[in-house]
Amino acid sequence: MYTGKHAHLRPLQPAFIMAATGEAVTYRELEARSVYGTEDDAHPGVRVLKDSGRWAIGGRVTALAHPTSGFPAYDLTPAQVRAVKAERQWRTMVGFQTRNPVHRAHEYLQKVALESVDGLLLHPLVGETKSDDILASVRMSCYEELLRGYFPPDRVLLATNPAWMRYAGPKEAVFHAIVRRNYGCTHFIVGRDHAGVGSYYDTYAAHRIFDQYSPGELGIEILRFEHTFYCSACGGMASTRTCPHPADQHKTLSGTAVRKLLAEGKALPEEFTRPEVARVLLDAAKAEATA
């Protein structure tokens, strides 16, 4: 909530400023380039920026009410998450950002991290996402099923992250990491194409951006993971870092393939998604089809 005291009001347009290239650009163009690396209207973050009004407000912010996600049991503030961490005596806690149902590839990354970190903050983003992303309510049921069946309860905390997706790739990975540091995380997982959309960002751009920060500068350690999958030859979960077998042994599914299977009323393969999670997704797809 705007308190007025330190606020600055300035028109975003038609003022021009000098970009690093020497060109005169609008604030909006500069923000698009700096945050998204593109001014392409087809980028969902750029579109939100361009569709927003012509005024920006800066200054001290006082929260008059906490945001609610529709899942009040999981709406924990940073202070509340840090309190749980202290109560459970976790010296270290790894944050996991997600806006998708948790498939086995994600579970594998979380468990690799949990082999050395004390606790996991499963921190799904429940603000606005792309229209083809799966509903937050369905995703929350998936997380509950996964945790119930496959994680030691004393090592995991599920809480909502009341933010909206910007799909800004590497810049958003840094933003996501800083937010999780504020929630008390000591480690943060960045996988392949973190917060990416379309082909705007290189698969591992969100890894390399962290090379720009000196150790300790962000106050959180980044765990950089590569593409993970179930490998038939390994007989288990693996990644491009640990598996030597050809890609035809790897059981992966694109988002499109997942949507197609669900639309046809077919369960997702066990190597890809835990059966309890697949059930939730299938039921949701059926409910949507008959709605």
Added chain:
Amino acid sequence: MYTGKHAHLRPLQPAFIMAATGEAVTYRELEARSVYGTEDDAHPGVRVLKDSGRWAIGGRVTALAHPTSGFPAYDLTPAQVRAVKAERQWRTMVGFQTRNPVHRAHEYLQKVALESVDGLLLHPLVGETKSDDILASVRMSCYEELLRGYFPPDRVLLATNPAWMRYAGPKEAVFHAIVRRNYGCTHFIVGRDHAGVGSYYDTYAAHRIFDQYSPGELGIEILRFEHTFYCSACGGMASTRTCPHPADQHKTLSGTAVRKLLAEGKALPEEFTRPEVARVLLDAAKAEATA
């Protein structure tokens, strides 16, 4: 090789010195207590100490020849290992100590580490071990089979560690870590009951001992891992840190059970040992039985 210049010769017995407890003890008793935490003759390290002569030599050491293990292709000096690390551009390298055939539980720890570390130094000890440990030549074949079938070749280096086992538990874990640091490792894996024997040491004493060192003091980061196994309910490898299922879902085998299966000419289960490794062990057991 003893060069004489700075050497000190002193009789180990019958001289007595004051232990921390105030008792007068022999040097040999003091060494047994300090290194092994026991003076029990049944401990294999204590027995070697007590069976050794009554003189100890200290001073500058000059190596006139490198030790040979019988596996010359793998006998790399610390400088040679560091050169391979540099050539492969590994910024980080994790050391894995072993005196056993590599079962899937060990492979899992190595791969968990490889998800964040650049390279693995698989560094089996090929000096003297207990008489019921498996022959170094058989173990080397197991390592070769495992690496050939299940690891990306550019991420692993197999080299011998020409040392003998002391079975000193936590103290030996620290020694093992320092040795691997000298080989260029930035990380070292310490699992459950590292370098333990019988029930002389608590399962995780070799984890806790590292709490005594300030960060950076040893120059190597310790990855502490717990008991790992194949879990039928997880459908993959897991550990007591990541698996919530009851022990009857966990497929583990004691050393005794492994020896019994091999003596009966039966293959080890796939959940426990890779088939190629099990084959080597079975062939070795058959050859031994007919020898």
